[in-house]
Amino acid sequence: MTPLDMQLEATLAKRRKIAKIRRLVVNPEGTIDFSSNDFLGLAYSQLLRDEFLQELHSMKYILGSTGSRLLDGNSKYVEDLEHKIAQFHKAEAALIFNSGFDANSGLFSTLPQKGDIIIYDELVHASVHEGMRMSRASHRLPFKHSDIDDLKRILEKVVPMRDKNVFIAVETVYSMDGDVAPLQDIVDLLKYYWPHRDNGYLVVDEAHGTGVYGKHGRGVVNQLGLEKDVFARLHTFSKALASNGAVILGSKTLREYLINYARPLIYSTFMPYSSLALIKCAYSILGSGQTEPIQDHLKIIIQRFRDTIRLPVGTLLASSSPIQGVVLNGNEAVRALAGYLNRKGFIVKPICSPTVPKGQERVRICLHGHNTLEQVDSLVASINMFFDESDNPIVMSSENTIVASRL
Numbered sequence: 001m002t003p004l005d006m007q008l009e010a011t012l013a014k015r016r017k018i019a020k021i022r023r024l025v026v027n028p029e030g031t032i033d034f035s036s037n038d039f040l041g042l043a044y045s046q047l048l049r050d051e052f053l054q055e056l057h058s059m060k061y062i063l064g065s066t067g068s069r070l071l072d073g074n075s076k077y078v079e080d081l082e083h084k085i086a087q088f089h090k091a092e093a094a095l096i097f098n099s100g101f102d103a104n105s106g107l108f109s110t111l112p113q114k115g116d117i118i119i120y121d122e123l124v125h126a127s128v129h130e131g132m133r134m135s136r137a138s139h140r141l142p143f144k145h146s147d148i149d150d151l152k153r154i155l156e157k158v159v160p161m162r163d164k165n166v167f168i169a170v171e172t173v174y175s176m177d178g179d180v181a182p183l184q185d186i187v188d189l190l191k192y193y194w195p196h197r198d199n200g201y202l203v204v205d206e207a208h209g210t211g212v213y214g215k216h217g218r219g220v221v222n223q224l225g226l227e228k229d230v231f232a233r234l235h236t237f238s239k240a241l242a243s244n245g246a247v248i249l250g251s252k253t254l255r256e257y258l259i260n261y262a263r264p265l266i267y268s269t270f271m272p273y274s275s276l277a278l279i280k281c282a283y284s285i286l287g288s289g290q291t292e293p294i295q296d297h298l299k300i301i302i303q304r305f306r307d308t309i310r311l312p313v314g315t316l317l318a319s320s321s322p323i324q325g326v327v328l329n330g331n332e333a334v335r336a337l338a339g340y341l342n343r344k345g346f347i348v349k350p351i352c353s354p355t356v357p358k359g360q361e362r363v364r365i366c367l368h369g370h371n372t373l374e375q376v377d378s379l380v381a382s383i384n385m386f387f388d389e390s391d392n393p394i395v396m397s398s399e400n401t402i403v404a405s406r407l
């Protein structure tokens with residue numbers, strides 16, 4: 001071991017001691033997926049697989065793009081695809097990035113001009129924080145999660161700074177809580193403070209809304225008809241579309257600006273053609289309406305899950321989306337519940353602090369188009385049983401919070 005390895009080891013040892021160590025795990029074969037972001041079940045879809053293979057056969061190039069978009073990585077293939085995606089989501093222009101992380105960090109690091117202000121929901125994704133950290137914004141102000149009054153309180157302070165742009169950053173479906181943002185209320189607030197549409201700009205991350213909400217899965221912004229009220233939208237291909245990469249939707253000017261300034265796009269080799277082909281096929285399936293019955297099935301199983309689960313008060317997150325959460329107090333408690341369910345053949349993951357705030361640790365449960373009602377019933381029965389069993393490894397404290405007692 002080098003001295004540096006020893007330093008790293010000491011840091012890891014501290015994390016292990018406070019039960020915050022992160023580990024890579026491989027899901028065992030034959031288990032039931034209640035964890036992945038494959039909301040529509042497209043990752044195992046024969047339909048998508050067949051379309052993809054057919055598309056690959058018809059293409060001249062399928063391997064590496066051989067360079068950054070700015071050098072040799074660009075192609076008519078990706079520009080046509082961007083055009084189609086912009087039309088699908090009813091946007092003026094689209095720009096594809098290698099990942100949602102790159103897209104958010106590229107957007108938020110470059111969009112705010114010197115001295116501008118970013119107001120963000122306290123639960124926005126790490127990639128937004130990454131971008132904000134590098135940005136030239138003079139103020140980065142969090143508001144309480146989806147709390148319109150708190151947003152209003154902050155806006156009252158910043159609106160008098162008339163010459164600065166103000167960006168409001170939200171997600172449509174929050175990745176760890178699963179709740180849907182009050183987007184219409186936020187838009188109404190923006191219109192109230194900026195009736196002439198100057199200076200106040202909404203930026204919306206649709207990572208978990210893509211494919212699941214709106215006609216043909218166009219997302220929440222489309223479902224609410226708010227395309228014109230949002231300055232920039234992010235859709236990831238990595239969740240419901242069973243692909244990788246992401247797109248930023250906005251004006252043609254925004255697209256050109258990002259091509260000139262977004263470092264993750266400029267200084268990284270663009271994704272291979274095979275990835276673009278997969279994205280194209282996933283969009284073709286969405287556009288054909290073939291995923292609509294899956295969206296309907298999702299609604300049914302979400303309702304069934306929520307109707308049948310019996311949990312201590314305050315434990316089930318309020319969510320109408322495929323992302324559900326059972327909040328327990330402490331990393332050990334969520335690991336205990338997740339481990340119990342894993343042993344019964346269900347893949348669910350404990351989400352520990354610091355990924356979520358301390359005391360808000362949860363078992364994240366994702367419902368999918370490929371989950372049957374029977375599978376949902378059997379998961380719910382196991383969760384209910386865990387709380388019913390007298391010798392389960394967690395106990396309720398007097399404050400009705402759950403703490404790990406023995407593992």
Ligand SMILES: Cc1ncc(COP(=O)(O)O)c(C=O)c1O
Nearest residue numbers: 099100101125175205207236238
């Ligand atoms: C809300 C949100 N935005 C962005 C990302 C990043 O997307 P990607 O996984 O494509 O990098 C994620 C991924 O977890 C996410 O949940």
